[in-house]
Amino acid sequence: MDIKQLRFFLEVCKELSFSRASEKLHISQPALSKTIHQLEDEIGLRLLDRSTRHLFVTREGEIIRQHAQKVLRSAEDLWQEAEEIKLHKKGSFTFGLPPVIGSSFFPQIIADFRRVYPEAGMRIIEEGAKIMEQSLLEGNIDVGVAILPVDNEQFEIRQIIDRKILAVTAVDHPFAGREKIQMKNLKYESFLMFQQGFSLYDRVFESCIQAGFEPDILYESSQWDFLFESAMAGLGVALLPETVVHKADTRNVSVLAVDDELLHWRLALIWRKHSYQTQAAQAWISFVEEAFA
Known part of the structure; x- marks a missing residue:
């Protein structure tokens, strides 16, 4: 063989x-x-x-x-x-970054890393967090960002963020003005969801099932701002990460906490266990951990 x-x-x-x-x-x-x-x-x-x-x-x-x-x-x-x-070089690596997470946290961190480590070669691939795990196992990506939980027998995990998922509705929605709702309250609502392949899709869907109903999905998108503006227009309820919502102009929407343990957005750096990581990749992992510490 x-x-x-x-x-x-x-x-x-x-x-x-x-x-x-x-x-x-x-x-x-x-x-x-x-x-x-x-x-x-x-x-x-x-x-x-x-x-x-x-x-x-x-x-x-x-x-x-x-x-x-x-x-x-x-x-x-x-x-x-x-x-x-x-070759005595520092090496390069491929970093997998989900679109929603990338726009929320990483532009400045990446810029700072390039200034500190100008010789390190970083290639960024935009990939949904759910697909990220398979890409890591297949060797297409060296280090990625995932939404927990992931299989700790296959991956090394370094948690960096813990945020809530919030419900966004139009200002004239019946729920507007409330501070908190439960997932079961959304049973008869139209959902504006991230596409399948995004971990948030699975998280929201599973939460609905545990609340006793299957969500009525009006449409799916990979763009958080499109989902946000659709909710603002009264087309349905968008469930979005707390950090994304706080980046947006919330004066014309209603934002509610959802009392559900599943609806937490816990992010981590992950990489395949026992895989070789270049010096550049090791430096990047330490750099990100320090940035979020």
Whole structure:
């Protein structure tokens, strides 16, 4: 078994097609099929089901796929660390930042970090907090910001923020003037939600279910200001992070606290456990922790 076999196997799992995978890998389809057969023979397990028109990953193959991802990432970490040792450079890293969080907290911190560490290479990828976890596990991102909770067996976690989620309505809404409501009070309201793929979507949806109803979602958006202005126009109730609401002009809306333990916005820096982090990434983690301390 070698790294090439595992890389080829992962590509077939991703594409669920030998022809598409061979195109991506720039090898012939027979050569790819032969490599996968050799891997199956060495392991002694059937990893792919080719008995139907559509290719499937077997249950055994799914287990091997997860281990192959870890092996491949470890190999990439090894080569990256070796290159840094040879070149004596501080290195670079990819930082995953959800759009809502980015506009709320990080522009000034990023600017300050670049002034203090001008040699550090930082690439920023905008990604929903829910998708962030998978991107970290796949190695597309080195360090990201997530909304807690996340799996502490897979990730290192450094909590940096704890804020509430607030309800925003029009000033003529029946709830206007109240300081606090319970989630069950929103049963018959139209919800203005962040898109699926954002952790806030799951948090609000789960809170509604626990309150005994499924939310009536008028529409979803990735833009907090659009949700805010839609609530101001009387289209429904927007549930937004406290920090976002406080950035906006709240003179023409009603803002209410929601008495629900689920509706907290706890943010953390996370990265994959046992992954290699460049000097630049380590400096960034410490810098952010100090900034929020």
